[in-house]
Amino acid sequence: MTGGGGGYTPGDGPMAGVLAGMPEVVTRLLDEHVPDRLGRCTACRNAGSGMVWPCTLHQIATRAQALRADYPR
Numbered sequence: 374m375t376g377g378g379g380g381y382t383p384g385d386g387p388m389a390g391v392l393a394g395m396p397e398v399v400t401r402l403l404d405e406h407v408p409d410r411l412g413r414c415t416a417c418r419n420a421g422s423g424m425v426w427p428c429t430l431h432q433i434a435t436r437a438q439a440l441r442a443d444y445p446r
């Protein structure tokens with residue numbers, strides 16, 4: 374295995390898989406983590422960090438939604 378691709382994004386971490394099983398949390402994250410007019414995440418800004426949107430949490434939530442869509446019933 375050679376892992377020099379460098380294509381890693383936070384949304385591909387294990388958190389997305391965990392959140393995929395918690396659709397209510399995903400919905401809430403996508404609802405709260407929205408960009409303000411300066412392009413920063415509203416929820417993360419309130420938490421004290423001036424994260425540029427899409428923030429890590431929003432990326433993870435987006436990834437989790439995609440994972441859910443991929444899950445067989």
Ligand SMILES: [Zn+2]
Nearest residue numbers: 406414417428
């Ligand atoms: Zn955020």
